[in-house]
Amino acid sequence: MMSKTTYKVLIVDDMKENVKIVNNILQSQGYHTTTVFDGISALKIVEEDSFDLILLDINMPEMSGITVCRYLKIEPKTASIPVIFLTADDNQETLTKAYKAGGTDYIKKPFYKEELIARVSTRINLRNYEKNLQKAIEQRTQEMYRTQVELMYILGSVAEGHSKETTLHVQRVSQFAYLLATLLGMSAEEASLLKNAASLHDIGKIAIPSNILHKDGSLTKSEFKEMKKHASLGSMMLENSSLPLFKAAKIVAKEHHEKYDGTGYPEGLKGEEIHIYGRIVALADVFDALMFKRSYKDGWSTKETLEYIKKMSGKQFDPVLIKIFFDNIDAFLEIYNLCKEEAFEADKTKSNPFISWLFKKL
Secondary structure, eight states: OGGGGGOEEEOOSOHHHHHHHHHHHHTTTOOEEEEEHHHHHHHHHHSSSSOOEEEEEEEHHHHOOOHHHHHHHHHHHTSOOEEEEEEEEEHHHHHHHHHHOOOOEEESSSSSSHHHHHHHHHHHHHHHHHHHHHHHHHHHHHHHHHHHHHHHHHHHHHHHHHTTTTTTTHHHHHHHHHHHHHHHHHOOOHHHHHHGGGGGTTGGGGGGGGHHOSSSSSOOOOHHHTTTTHHHHEEEHHHHHOOOHHHHHHHHHHHHTTOTSSSSSSSSGGGGOOOHHHHHHHHHHHHHHHHSSSSTBOOOOHHHHHHHHHHHHTTTBBBHHHHHHHHHHHHHHHHHHHTTTTHHHEEEEOOOHHHHHHHHOO
């Protein structure tokens, strides 16, 4: 537990003698104290410094302690600081207003030294417990989120591996999608959500027959019809999850083969009927699929790939995203150059630098 000298208490009272008494008592107990004599000064100092507890007189000229407390509780920086009122007024109406303003306790003047010490110690210990509990909850939440993310990448890799496509496709598409979402102006939080959700864009391939997924060469019409089912199947697999990550992944799985002109599948959505997640991952997925070698084709050249993507603006892809893509093409090609599969095939016994780089950004 922290020593008392690390706890900072702000004492606010217009009666200097009262401030002196309280200050001496708390300093004798090892607390670090700051004193002011009016409400306006109190509000100014909490903007400049942080405190673990505020002892606040109710009846002060110009601005009452109750008004000061109201201001403290509407500011995010000071809202969680416990406030103990110091007052000679034991009128029930006044005390009710004090509690409604956000006060956590009150000490009636004149007070006993032992009472002041006990009340201060109790409130600071309680706040310390709440802060530690909140920290533990946040840490646990982060651990759970990371577990969800790792599970998604594992599942996404399983789906790609099942279809004889590289597991690195999952990470690359996720990173392309993240970059595109960020450049579009999406918040860092939402862009990260999409990046992780994109890892499951092809999860439905797990349910597609192996003879179709493993076929070398072009699919027949009936085989392609069966292959197209992976979008709807992926959506169905994620249907019952209430987790934000998996809800976003459901959208991506279902809509990443929709086309801007309405000729895509599974529902033939058109334009902005297609969720922005689907539009982003559609471009990221095709860019990666064309550039990299697959079992049924060689990788296209950069020139061929970019010419195709540009030609598909307004047809397969959202024109706004296409403009962003080409305006920032160097950034996308940087990821491509970093992630060339030949670099990872040289020694599979070594750790994968791309995956290490990716997870540093999660």
